[in-house]
Amino acid sequence: MSGETATEGLLRELAPQVLGSLVRRYGHFDECEDAVQEALLAAAVQWPASGMPGNPRGWLITVASRRMIDQWRGDQARRSREVSAFERAPDLRAVAPAADEDVAAPPDDDTLTLLLLCCHPDLPEPSRIALTLRAVGGLTTAEIARAFLLPEATIAQRITRAKQRLKDAGARFETPPSWSDEAIAAMLHVLYLIFNEGYTATSGDGLQRADLTSEAIRLARAVHRLLPDDGEAAGLLALMLLTEARHGARSRPDGTLVPLSEQDRSAWDAGAIAAGTELITRTMSAAPLGPYQLQAAIAAVHAEASRAGDTDWRQILALFQILERLTPTPVVRLNRAVATAMVHGPQAGLAELEPLDADPRTARHHRLAAVRAHLLEMAGQDAAAAACYQHAARLTTSLPERRYLEDRAARLATGRGGTAG
Amino acid sequence: MKYMLLIYNNPALYQGWSDQERQALFADVGSIMAELQESGELVSDAALADPARTRTVRVRDGVTTTTDGPFAEAKEQFAGYLMIDCETPERAEEIAARWPDARYFAMEVRAVMHSSGTEM
Numbered sequence: 001m002s003g004e005t006a007t008e009g010l011l012r013e014l015a016p017q018v019l020g021s022l023v024r025r026y027g028h029f030d031e032c033e034d035a036v037q038e039a040l041l042a043a044a045v046q047w048p049a050s051g052m053p054g055n056p057r058g059w060l061i062t063v064a065s066r067r068m069i070d071q072w073r074g075d076q077a078r079r080s081r082e083v084s085a086f087e088r089a090p091d092l093r094a095v096a097p098a099a100d101e102d103v104a105a106p107p108d109d110d111t112l113t114l115l116l117l118c119c120h121p122d123l124p125e126p127s128r129i130a131l132t133l134r135a136v137g138g139l140t141t142a143e144i145a146r147a148f149l150l151p152e153a154t155i156a157q158r159i160t161r162a163k164q165r166l167k168d169a170g171a172r173f174e175t176p177p178s179w180s181d182e183a184i185a186a187m188l189h190v191l192y193l194i195f196n197e198g199y200t201a202t203s204g205d206g207l208q209r210a211d212l213t214s215e216a217i218r219l220a221r222a223v224h225r226l227l228p229d230d231g232e233a234a235g236l237l238a239l240m241l242l243t244e245a246r247h248g249a250r251s252r253p254d255g256t257l258v259p260l261s262e263q264d265r266s267a268w269d270a271g272a273i274a275a276g277t278e279l280i281t282r283t284m285s286a287a288p289l290g291p292y293q294l295q296a297a298i299a300a301v302h303a304e305a306s307r308a309g310d311t312d313w314r315q316i317l318a319l320f321q322i323l324e325r326l327t328p329t330p331v332v333r334l335n336r337a338v339a340t341a342m343v344h345g346p347q348a349g350l351a352e353l354e355p356l357d358a359d360p361r362t363a364r365h366h367r368l369a370a371v372r373a374h375l376l377e378m379a380g381q382d383a384a385a386a387a388c389y390q391h392a393a394r395l396t397t398s399l400p401e402r403r404y405l406e407d408r409a410a411r412l413a414t415g416r417g418g419t420a421g
Numbered sequence: 422m423k424y425m426l427l428i429y430n431n432p433a434l435y436q437g438w439s440d441q442e443r444q445a446l447f448a449d450v451g452s453i454m455a456e457l458q459e460s461g462e463l464v465s466d467a468a469l470a471d472p473a474r475t476r477t478v479r480v481r482d483g484v485t486t487t488t489d490g491p492f493a494e495a496k497e498q499f500a501g502y503l504m505i506d507c508e509t510p511e512r513a514e515e516i517a518a519r520w521p522d523a524r525y526f527a528m529e530v531r532a533v534m535h536s537s538g539t540e541m
Contacts, residue, residue: 125508126461149535150506151464158461200537250540257540370541397422400538 007047010056011040012218015138018060020110022068023173029117030163031068033135039064040138111136112226113173115219118162119187122169127162128190129197130155137215147212148197184227188236188292191216191223195240199247202255202400213244231287234279235296241276242299245269257404261308273303294323313342330362334371346379366395370405377412386412423464423506423533424513429497430522432471449521457505457516468501497526504533 015036022032039060053059118132133139133147141159145152198212220237227233249263258264280296287293298319305311320336333356341349353372356362373388389409393402435443457463477488491498500522507513510530517528 126506130461154461154464154506157458161459161461197537200539202536202538246540251538255536257538259541263540374541397532397534398538399534399536401541402534404538404541 007044007052010052011043011060012138012215014057014060015040016111016114016136017057018064019135020114020173021057021061022064023114024110026068027173029171029173030167031071032064033163035064035067035071036060037134037140038067041140111222112179115187115190115223116179116183117166117171117173119183119190120166120169120171121182121186122165122171123162125190125193127158127165128186129193130158131162132190132219133194133212133215134159136219139215143211147209149209179227184230185232187223188220188232191220192236192239192292195220195243199243202251202257213240213247216240217244229287231283232290232292234283234287235290235293238276238280238283238296239292239299241272241279242296242303245272245276245303251400255400256407257400259404260302263308265306265308268303273300276300277303289322289326291323291327294319294326298323311342313339317343330356330359330365331367334362334367338371338374341375341378346375349375350379364395366392366401366405369395370401373405373408377408382412422508422510422513423504423535424510425531425533426503426505426513426517426520427499427529427531428501428503428520428522429529430500430526431497432500434525446521449519453516453519457503462505462507462512462516464504464506466501466503469499472498 018039019032019036022036023029026032042063043056043060047053047056114136115132118135119128123131130144133144134141139147141156142152145155148155194212195216198209198214198216201209201212217237217240220233220240224230224233224237245268246260246263248269249258249265249267251257276296277300280293280300284293284297298316301312301316301319317336317339320332320339324332324336333352337349337352340352350372353368353375356368362368369388369392373385373392376382376385376388379385386409389405389412393405393409396402396405435446438446454463454466472491475490477490479486479488503516503520505513505516507516510532513530517523517530520528522528
């Protein structure tokens, strides 16, 4: 069992290195990606059974190269007129390393180059996610499909289409002199989405989805290591660590959600909190501020309070005010209203919600109704709060959120009253 | 986001159609299905058999009764569905608008519940 887990971990680690190495030699990202997938699958079957080769990376590069030769030979036999690929590529038989050949340590940049390629602006977001997890994360199509609760064919098609689009766009695997801020922001966003997909999973979704969280953290760690001076890369990693630290306390075994104010804080992961807090503190004193850093800082303020009542809401409000200047989105305004209510009272928070009623992005969003319900409950307006919780329950598409909101409404209706905050 | 597009129609309408009209309808359906498959948005789909085969089951006081129908007297009937996973509700509506039954009857776009959740 531990042998299989060790193999799996090593394969995921090696996947982007092997792929980077192949694409660097042969070009043709799409074909290399298929060949590396096949090599990874072969290793997953063979290594636990017959032992790990002395040079795992060399083994994978050799096997993947052979797959490409076979593929190209087959293509050549079928369509000998298509010689362009062969003209561009060196003879694989001459350059494919032997299994025991010592392959030079790969340039670290390969992982970053691959990530940026997978998060190419021409690709729709779901394709960026699927391709990143497969090409850089080393996950199989079946694993990705299970994690996203989608049929394998759907994910396979997203990956095929993404690779075709990259080809059509003439996207190249090359290290530009410097990465554009937009490209890095798009890549960090994909990692953030992968993390969220895993983090928001409740026990009903099974363990596969939790893997997405650790995969996202692993990739964020790699990016932070490769871009140590990028404040937002560090901020994202800190945000993930501080959020994941609450994982054990955020839901009950039956899948029902526990709000932040009612979580058992002794179940929070103190090690992850210390690491995340240290990282975000160090980063914010050195790098220009960004949205991930501010969200991580807010998570760190929550994390440092050993009881909900000890939370430093003034500091959280100040951080939200800066965050709103940087990214004036309705979601940020919504969360700021909660902080305002905690500092200046529920009426002040409710007043901040009013402009959001007119915003088409939030007018019908369950979070607006849920926050309003919470603030009305704080203000002691139980009947209005119950109605708002019910309204929010009807608007959400999340089963555990619906259950939570219905429970809050029922609690108020039966007069037992919630203790807000 | 997953959406289920519910297809409503009345098979009686299409019975009077010429072969050519029917072929055009099938071609519309085929092109949307191909697009959804190619884009990686299609999750699953099903077409339901003619209402003539419908059986309705009810349990009252522990007693199960099964009856035939309802038959085609209803103007519009549930005829099948597409389950899609797409980026925006607008995209789901766009797909629904292109499904031929939307021109004669209606398509319903329903958000599908999921079990992810954020603590508040």
